Amino acid sequence: MENVRRKRRKRKSAARKKLKTMDIILVVMAILLVAFTLKMIVVFERTGAIPDTLCTCVFAALGGECGVMGWIKTTKDKLTDRKWQIEDRAQDEKEREEKENEF
Numbered sequence: 001m002e003n004v005r006r007k008r009r010k011r012k013s014a015a016r017k018k019l020k021t022m023d024i025i026l027v028v029m030a031i032l033l034v035a036f037t038l039k040m041i042v043v044f045e046r047t048g049a050i051p052d053t054l055c056t057c058v059f060a061a062l063g064g065e066c067g068v069m070g071w072i073k074t075t076k077d078k079l080t081d082r083k084w085q086i087e088d089r090a091q092d093e094k095e096r097e098e099k100e101n102e103f
Helices: 001-020 021-046 052-102
Strands: none
Touching: 021 052
């Protein structure tokens, strides 16, 4: 019985860890974009035109936000890869020294 409870807790905590800030922001942006597009369709049906400047600004802001998030993600990945490379080099040097000391 206790094992089942532990497994459930692990699943819940794993599910929480998978949902990150960028994922939430992307979902919110998608919802906003769909809502904005639907509202602009309603405005177009009523008036025959849409506010072009507003549309341009909304799409530019959302596109800019996506670009910034992509830049952040890429930078984090590069830094993580660099960190792992440094750790690997240090481990390789340590192993070489151990081998040299054996002989």
